[in-house]
Amino acid sequence: MRVRDLGEFPLIDRLAARLGPYGKDVVVGLGDDTAVIRKSEDRLYLVTCDIQVAGVHFLPEAVTPRRLGRRIAAINLSDIGAMGGEPRHFLISLAVPPDTEAAFLDDLYRGLVETAGRFGADVVGGNVSRHDALVIDAFLLGEVEAGREVLRSGARPGDLVMVTGRLGASRAGLALLLGEADGGPAVPGDVRERVLAAHQEPEPRVREGRVISRLGGATAMIDLSDGLASDVGHICDASGVGVLLREEALPVDEDTLAVAALVEAATAARKEAAGPSGRADGHMDAARAQAVRWALTGGEDYELCFTAAPRAAERLAAEVEAVTGTPVTVIGEVLPPEGGRWLVRADGRRVPLEAAGWDHLRTEEA
Ligand SMILES: [Mg+2]
Structure with missing residues (x-):
């Protein structure tokens, strides 16, 4: 079975079957906007990541790098928002075609840091590799008060x-x-x-x-x-x-x-x-x-x-x-x-x- 014959959600289900059992600190694993990890008695970590691939998720010729940076920040911030949490720290992994202009990446990071900063989050690290298409993966750590997280699983008839x-x-x-x-x-x-x-x-x-x-x-x-x-x-x-x-x-x-x-x-x-x-x-x-x-x-x-x-x-x-x-x-x-x-x-x-x-x-x- 090839991945292209599976489709996105069946692939995720298949990979999910390989996960767990989770440790005791995992409140919610795969299956919500973010995973939820116990930080302390009264606080939870929220963790999420999102990959953006040139030609798949965005058209590099149709978006300015600064705007692309803002978009990547926003997509991840949105998932922390969907849990009711506060965003904290980003890590960014970049795979870059070698002929990419360095100024393009300057502007990409300018946009990223701008939008992250507007919502109280910092970009604290990451790593870089070479690849034939631009790939940007962002990891975002957030936090929420225990009991204040809003999951996908609580909707009731009549709501x-x-x-x-x-x-x-x-x-x-x-x-x-x-x-x-x-x-x-x-x-x-x-x-x-x-x-x-x-x-x-x-x-x-x-x-x-x-x-x-x-x-x-x-x-x-x-x-x-x-x-x-x-x-x-x-x-x-x-x-x-x-x-x-x-x-x-x-x-x-x-x-x-x-x-x-x-x-x-x-x-x-x-x-x-x-x-x-x-x-x-x-x-x-x-x-x-x-x-x-x-x-x-x-x-x-x-x-x-x-x-x-x-x-x-x-x-x-x-x-x-x-x-x-x-x-x-x-x-x-x-x-x-x-x-x-x-x-x-x-x-x-x-x-x-x-x-x-x-x-x-x-x-x-x-
Ligand atoms: Mg989401």
Whole structure:
């Protein structure tokens, strides 16, 4: 069996089977946003790492090195935020093509140290090797008060599901990088800059995670890296629950809708060039569908998704907004395990959450 035939999650499951039994100080091993290790009676370490490979995770020609550094810091900070913790110390491993400009790495580190510093973390070491593609692996150590860690495993039926910020903007930025809007109307410069920033240097929700952790009442939390549908699925798996999300509640902002409309217009223009398409209307519906698909499955928004009983949810949302200015939106509710995993479409239809990203495609092609 080759790795390419396995896929990411089956590979992780296979490797996970080789781990453990863990030592007594391991509170949570593989399977959450970070591992949790007991530091003392009342404090826990949080440890996480993330690898970024040129051509796989980023396009070196499409991102400035400083922005890339900020992104790498942010991705790791986000996982500490998703546990309700405080980031502390980074280690960085670099594999570098020998013809890389040293100034590129200067700027990469400038970005890294900047973003780490904004959230109270230091870069304290690492190592360097030679390789044919640029590979950057960051390890981040964080801490949280024992009992204040928010795992993926505590969601209960009746809890509300909430997200910070907005969804889909990162995928909108990627769409522009991939040229998906090429050949259509021009993308306004300010919209382009905002969605590119959402993709290339997402703001890690560390402060929001701290507010959630300190206030208490959140039963589960995860950061949105794979995409809402998949990441909510991780909470369901870990908590043994079902879920129902409402499409109409998903916080998709104007920028994302605008880019989705431009991508749709470009697609329509390409079809027109290839021959009469037979449909000149429906672009806005298609744009909305595209934006919703990006919100559900686009990934890399690095917002927090968390659950809490309704009364606690109200308090948490109000406190996060008051302290950080980041909006919190209720997007659905937790169901008993036999309740399944669903998305309620704007038209009231229920579709399986796993298929939600593709269902729109089928609808459009029908
Ligand atoms: Mg995560």
